[in-house]
Amino acid sequence: MNLGVTGKLGGYYLAEQYRKNAAADKNGGVSFAELAAAKAAGQPKVPGMSFKDMWQARFPGAYYHVMDGSAISQGAWDRNDFPFERFFSDHVDESILNWTPSGAEPPAGNSEVQSRWSSMAGKKAVIVPPALDEKMKNNPELAKRVMADVENFIATYPATPGCSYLIEVDENGGISKYRVTSPGQITVSSSEFVDARRAREAKHAEYERLAEEAALKRKLMEQETDERYYQTSITKKAVSIAAYEAAGILK
Incomplete structure (x- = not known):
């Protein structure tokens, strides 16, 4: 079609x-x-x-923010008073990346907390680090993969209707943190989720290390091959000269 x-x-x-x-x-x-x-x-x-186009076409009214969400600590992200509602707007001041609580954490049943959660019902926002945003601009396939992962997360997450989703992705396009909120309750990225993300990062780092080692080995092998070829050429040349001298050609 x-x-x-x-x-x-x-x-x-x-x-x-x-x-x-x-x-x-x-x-x-x-x-x-x-x-x-x-x-x-x-x-x-x-x-x-672009990823932004796909995100906002799939979820009309969804928000897209380019900033380093990894600067927000897991401890701050998990709190009931973390001002996550700021991400459900077109512009977010980057001071939120350094947010710190001003007092004891209010309970989930606190009326102000409940009011904030209810006001965000049904909204969606994604936080994309600048490095990934730039990579996706030059790599449409990467943008499609990240979109598929984020969409699948929302589609398969066991949430109630009307939930809000705040999703942070890392520089490799994986989901690093999230907050799924519905009036009356909130679900944040669990310790198991964070551990799984760290395991993925460690695996990625190990893959890069092995790739670097393989590249170095290939380079050394190429150098050894070049050296053997050079030595063989010198030897053949010396033998040829000796043969010519023995035959009296070079005398």
């Missing part, structure tokens, strides 16, 4: 198509990535949709 859509109308059409397919049977539906690919295929001069 050739969508052949452009501009704002095209973005609206893609979003509508995706919502219709998402409501249909999953086996017969078309994924957002496929719709984006179809759009790009129909217009080869138009670059693929």
Whole structure:
């Protein structure tokens, strides 16, 4: 199917198509990535949709923030008084990255806490580090993968209707922290989730270390091959000269 859509109308059409397919049977539906690919295929001069475009087309009204969310400690992130509602707006002051509590943590049943949680019902926001945002601009496939992971998290998370989602991704595109909130309760990224993220980071670091070692070994082998070739060439040349001298050619 050739969508052949452009501009704002095209973005609206893609979003509508995706919502219709998402409501249909999953086996017969078309994924957002496929719709984006179809759009790009129909217009080869138009670059693929950015992660921000996909995120806000899939979840209209969702917020997108480029900042280093890893600066927010897990302890601050988990608190009932952490001002996560600031992320559900178009602009967020980066001072939130250094937020510290001013007193004892209020209980979940606190009326002010409940009021804040209720005001965020149904909203979604994602925090993307600058390095990843830049990488995804130059790598549409990476953007699609990150979008698929985030969308799958929201689709499979056992939340009640009307929940708000605040998701932070790391520089590799993995979900590093989250807050899922519904009126009356909140679920934050658990210690198991954090441990799993750290395990992924350690595995990634180990992979990079092994890749560097493999690259170094290849370089050393290439150098050894070059040296052997050079030595062989010198030896052959010396033998040839000796043979010529023995035959009286070079006398």
